[in-house]
Amino acid sequence: MFDDDSRDYHVVRNDEDQYSLWPADSEPPLGWSIAGPAGSKAECLAHIARVWTDMRPKSLREFMDSI
């Protein structure tokens, strides 16, 4: 599913601000929402490389900011 370069994907993100891909023709699993353009795998990954600048999970980021 994730090795198919011919299909379209969505950029998806979870509540921890972690990014991934999901095939554009189906609903992402529980806790994931569409967070970017649909396109080829390469396009989606390029988008993710641009926007996912802090790879710490959101809860850790908040914990570390709080101390």
Add this chain to the structure above:
Amino acid sequence: MAVQSPAILADEPVAARVAPAQRGLWLISELYPGSSLYNVFCSVRLLGQLDLPALGEALNAVVARHESLRTTFGAHAGGPVAHIAERLEIPLDVTDLANAAPERADELRDFIQSWSEQPFDLAKGPLIRAHVVRLGPAEHVLCLSLHHIICDGQSMSTLFDEVSAFYTAKAGARPDSDVSTPPLAAQYRDYVAWQRENAPGDDEISWWRSYLAGVPYVLTVPADRPRPAVRGSSGATRLFTLPDQLMAEVAELAGRLRVSPFMVLLGGYATLLGRLADVTDLLIGVPFTHRPLPEFETLIGLFVKNLPVRIDISPDQTFEQLLRAVRGSVLGVLAHQEVSFDQLVDEIKPDRGPGHTPLVQVAFSADMTPFAVPRLAGIQAQVVLPEPTAAKFDLDMSIYADPGEDGLVAALTYSTELFDDESIARLADRFVRLLRAAVARPEQPLGALPLTGEAELAEIVGSLAHGGPAQAAQALVHEVFARQAAVTPTAPAVSADGSEVSYAELDERSDQIGHQLRLLGVGPDQLVGVLIERSVDLVATLLGILKAGAAYLPLSSTHPSAYLAGLLSAAGVRYTIASPQLAHRLASADAAVFTPDELTGRPEQDLPPAPRVSPENLAYVLYTSGSTGVPKGVAITHRSLSNVTATMRQMYELTAADRVLQFANIGFDIAVEEMFPTWAAGGCVVLSPEPPPDPAGMTSLMSSERVTFTILTSSYWQYWVTHARSAGVHPAPTLRLISIGSEPVDAQTLRYWLQATGIPVFNAYGLTETTVNTTLEFFAGPFAESRVPIGRPIRGVEVYVLDDDLNPVPIGVTGQVYAAGDCLARGYLDRPDLTADRFVPHPFSEVPGARMLRTGDLARWRPDRTLEAIGRLDTQLKLRGYRIEPGHVEAAICAHPDVSTAVVTVRRGSDGQDRLIGYVVPASGTAVPADLRSHLAGRLPAYLVPSALVAIPAVPRNANGKTDLHALPEPTYDRVEHVPASTELERQLADVWQRVLGRPAVGIHDNFFDLGGTSLLLTTLLRQLNDVLGQRLPLVTLYEFPTIASLAGHLSEDDRHGGVASTGQDRTSKLQAGRALMAQRRRSRS
């Protein structure tokens, strides 16, 4: 077993030609002498007053009518010839079990079993046998056994009908019975003649050529065990019913699509097998009845031939489309059925090997007409169909009308060498489920048809997938260490070079390093580089970095300085701790470099507040070379490190008494597993010296350091064990437990280890991305399997085996491994794109937003609910329809004591043929070990034995340490080289080879089949060899040793062991000796 009275044969038999299908069965009987594989058996329970003499006379009246029943098969000029006796009287003996009650049922079953399995001697005959078991005055069982070479299913009905008619006449009930048995208008030899006149021409053969072009000739349905090197015929049968409602729907769909119910059932069967085997094109053997003239209809004889039906089951087509294609394919075969299976094999030349049946390995038949029941006057008869205990194929599904009930029965006869009953039960369930879904919605694509049931699905995403709750990260690994130091301050924490460092000392030293780092501003989620040889300094530094709240990044001294500098700058590392000997390697790096000594001493300033470290903070980053070649840093958090530390301590039952070897390079996460669980238990970590010891040194190190537990990669372990074995020493007398893994484990080495040392073994599977270990299997006591499973997920870990569409694959079927749970790395350091690509949304989790890792590894759930690793998604090779996992072949090559390592790949030769090539690095010298090929032949099925074995000095690696396949030399093929016979035996063999093949010069490495040898030529070869050598070799030997060199080697080996009997002896004892020898070989192989 009751004594069988001799049959009465009279007059000289008439010699006659045989049908091609008969020749095929004759060949098989030569291949499996003394087998009951092609016995056609049937028993009939007879209730009522039986006139035994009349039954005997009736049977013999039928024998008198049909020449087939009086035919035997001798050999002439290398092939079979039929001998038709003018007269033959078969005895009808009686075994009385009337007084055997109450165990009568068991006795009857045992009797019938052994009676039905008595082999026929095709040359001697008779090939029909009858027996009566008396159970009481009015209860008998008639047993009938015929060799398939003289009958088929329809013949059995004819036989029953005629016996009924004659019995009724003889018993005096119906004097006019002759009416029902009119004289025969033809005999079987007329059919043989008809076939000769209508022999398949070139057109026919060329139709078959194009029909079969490109289809894989071996179908490997996922089984419990791999194919043996030489296939046997032991089998079993499982019966299941096809619900009436389902069959009604099958009939309805068949009617609507104008196909036959048979085609619907065949289509369902093909879809099931293809999806399980993960192929889209396959061959199924189907018996076709061929009685081309009306006068053949009432004959007893072999009018059935098995022919391959090709079915394309591409997953995108609908079931309706499939059924139309099946109809076309079956009708095509029907229109070209003059050819015999044997001719096809000789013409098509599929891969021949003794491990599988040629061309088709699975068969299917369906006959919905009710089975004929003998109607004996005054007797109520009930046919009991046999459940075959011999397997002609890997899998053979036969659907027929239940003689007792109204519905249809499916019998799945399977090779017990490959399958267990439970797997066949599951296969039967899958067949019914798939068929039901397919006929309910025939417009859906094949790929959407369900293979797994609700319960199985729930299991494979539920209890199977989950290794249990994670170990809560109450304390981080360095905190656990500090607590242990407080409890047992004087206990040894590390042993190095013969001296020990206590927990208190190591705690203090690492505290100091931690404090100094904190003063430098190092804290959570920061990386500190480490470039230190294995030493107390190294472990103190790792602990010190963790105590500062930071994460360590091990660097390798084998990497060039520029590479290290690039790595540190890419990872944003500000500080690196290096040993004085290695510090100069970091001269060009941006990071500040300290030696451990520079970080000692209690700081004089006040320390900043203690870091607050979350379990989500990083503990270490390990760089691995990705498949793309760009190294990637796997970022591991404390949560997963704590989980695996607590779990491994538990699983390995580590205590303060344990002394655990630290052998792994610090850049591999096995090092983590060696240290932290040991310290959590209060044990001692024993540092292995640099450079790593040789096998003998390893044994003495373990002994002198009293090592109780160690973790080794399977290949090093195998190397070490093999060495100790040949040196005749115990590898490690002080070990109580060992953990191996990271690579496929050789089953034979494991068997030897358990038997010779009795030390239990864990086999672990894991990836850096899943924090050391993902699954674990435990072995203690005898090990008899041929593959070593990797077990079940450990605590905190979930494992799924999924197909390309993320659907769970059924138990037994290979899919990609996905891992999830508390084992997951945070991702790849500063590589959001790579991370997003490999760590994907988890569709089976109840935790919103959970991720799972695509591991790229292939595995399957075995029926015993443990995982078996199959290999890597990206290295799997395909060769002539076979899926080949190079790792398995490499492991078999490396199991040879004189091989240090090996690489297996597929190369295309100048003739355009793809071949499997094994590149071998010898342990010493520059030549491939002379017996490597026979070593492999004993461990691998023929198709996995490389065509060429090429010695190379070392495995070429690319910049990232991966095997550089392009840098491997072009192979020279063993068989292309013409090596003339050199010994007397080889010359004798070559002489026979040349005569039989009609070729001037045959080299000793030429394969008989590659030189145009057919199965018929093979029997000719066998007979001539037997004449020349004065021996009686089983035919299967020639399949096993298809070259002059290998056969000569085998024969001289036999001479040494005195295994092959000489001419003078009785033939049976020689055959038995040959079989015992084969059985022995097979045992020693498995």
